[in-house]
Amino acid sequence: MIALYIVAAIAVFAAIRAIVEKNTGRKLPYANVLSFAVSGALVLLLDHPLSLVAAAAYFVGSTLESNAIASTYSGGVKR
Amino acid sequence: MIPALEAAFGFIALAGAVSAALIRDSYGKLISLGILVAGTLPFIVDRGYIDVAVTAALIAPIATIFVLMAVRREEA
Amino acid sequence: MLDEILHILAAAIISWILFVTVDIFFRLPETGGVSGASAIARDIEAAGGALSGGTMMGNIVCSPDASAGTLLAACGVYVAGIPGGLAAALMVFIGNRICYDPGYAGTTGAILATFVVYAFTLIGFSATDFIAGMVIAILTIQGLSHAHASRLLARLWRVRQ
Numbered sequence: 001m002i003a004l005y006i007v008a009a010i011a012v013f014a015a016i017r018a019i020v021e022k023n024t025g026r027k028l029p030y031a032n033v034l035s036f037a038v039s040g041a042l043v044l045l046l047d048h049p050l051s052l053v054a055a056a057a058y059f060v061g062s063t064l065e066s067n068a069i070a071s072t073y074s075g076g077v078k079r
Numbered sequence: 080m081i082p083a084l085e086a087a088f089g090f091i092a093l094a095g096a097v098s099a100a101l102i103r104d105s106y107g108k109l110i111s112l113g114i115l116v117a118g119t120l121p122f123i124v125d126r127g128y129i130d131v132a133v134t135a136a137l138i139a140p141i142a143t144i145f146v147l148m149a150v151r152r153e154e155a
Numbered sequence: 156m157l158d159e160i161l162h163i164l165a166a167a168i169i170s171w172i173l174f175v176t177v178d179i180f181f182r183l184p185e186t187g188g189v190s191g192a193s194a195i196a197r198d199i200e201a202a203g204g205a206l207s208g209g210t211m212m213g214n215i216v217c218s219p220d221a222s223a224g225t226l227l228a229a230c231g232v233y234v235a236g237i238p239g240g241l242a243a244a245l246m247v248f249i250g251n252r253i254c255y256d257p258g259y260a261g262t263t264g265a266i267l268a269t270f271v272v273y274a275f276t277l278i279g280f281s282a283t284d285f286i287a288g289m290v291i292a293i294l295t296i297q298g299l300s301h302a303h304a305s306r307l308l309a310r311l312w313r314v315r316q
Contacts, residue, residue: 002159008087009301010290014298015091015114019098024106025198029297031110032216034091037291038117038285039087042124043230045080048273050129052234052243054226058120058136060219060250065113065140067217067254070191072147073106076101 004044011037024073028066035062080125105150107141109143162280164235166288167295168169170225173271174264174292175311177221181260184211184312189256191217199301207312208305212297219247221264226289228268233282239268 011034018030039055095114102108116139123132178184184207192213202228215222224247231243244265251261255287272285296304 001283002083002156003096003163003283006163006287007290008084010298011117012087014294015118017298018114019094019102019109022200023202024110025102025195026202026301027107027110028195028216029199029212029301031113033290033294033298034114034117036222037290038120040226040230040290041121043124043233044283044286045121046127046129047234048129049234049239051124052227052230052239053246054098054120054124054132054136055128055230056243056246056250057133059223059227060246060253061136061140061316062113062117063217063219063223063250064254065143067189067191068140068144068147069106069109070194070213070217071189072151074190074194 001044004041007037007040007044011041025070028070031062032066035059035066059066080121085122088118088121090118094118109146113139113143159281159284162284162289163291166280166284167291168288169271169275170229170268170285170289171292171295173268174225174289175220175296175308177224177260177264177267177313178211178215178260178267179265179308179311180302181221181258182315183214183260184208184308185221186210189217190315194301201303203302204305208308209301211308211312212301212305215293215297216259218254220258221260222289222293223247223250224261224263224265225268226286226293227273228265229285229289232269232272232276233263233286234295235290237269237273240273241266248289276314 004032039059042055099111195213227243231239247261248302
């Protein structure tokens with residue numbers, strides 16, 4: 001189905017841009033696009049209710065990871 | 080999975096792994112490890128191992144957070 | 156094959172409007188929130204963007220917002236209809252709290268998107284069109300040109316203020 005090809009192509013594009021970009025603060029949005037694309041791909045690959053759980057778990061996990069990286073990059077929470 | 084899709088996600092995983100090795104900046108390395116995991120998860124789900132996928136998807140970010148905590152303790 | 160592509164493009168436009176509206180309504184471009192989001196906003200501004208647009212893009216990275224809600228709701232409707240979409244909304248809500256985000260942008264976006272996607276499936280669209288469409292929409296905001304996207308978001312934020 002064509003949706004899966006589009007999502008995979010966007011994932012490859014976002015991964016390349018994330019790797020090539022030098023600045024951390026600008027890498028993170030590209031990595032975020034990659035997580036969106038992979039979450040969508042997980043559901044499109046396997047049409048089962050639990051793949052929704054896998055997609056949600058992956059998305060929340062990658063968001064938490066990006067949040068932690070961005071937070072540490074910015075110097076942490078100001079006390 | 081059709082070969083073109085396998086090639087696409089395999090490329091993402093490989094690019095993530097190679098860039099994790101070559102990039103100097105620490106934050107860049109961590110982001111590249113995240114790209115590596117992103118490339119491998121579709122293979123796991125495609126075979127039907129959803130529980131393995133959920134476990135990997137939850138453990139990888141927590142591992143990154145532990146690495147960040149270790150790095151911060153070294154800097155401080 | 157051509158009408159599937161047209162459906163996906165239409166779904167992309169609809170999801171773009173939906174998530175940008177909900178996010179701006181919930182004041183995502185407002186500065187002074189999560190520290191990671193401000194760091195990303197600063198770097199985007201340094202590359203020629205606008206600060207408030209960059210803050211919204213930073214908030215999208217750091218916590219599940221309406222864009223994540225729309226994507227997961229479309230996935231939910233695809234696997235299990237309206238109950239699937241609402242289950243996705245619940246997971247987005249839990250994800251928000253795990254990421255220390257006290258807001259409701261993600262949950263609201265997910266609930267709205269569940270009904271929007273379901274309504275469109277009744278008139279010939281497929282939920283997969285919305286999954287691909289939402290990924291295209293987020294690509295246009297976070298994956299093409301940070302400077303242009305942040306300036307567009309800043310202009311929309313000024314309209315809200």
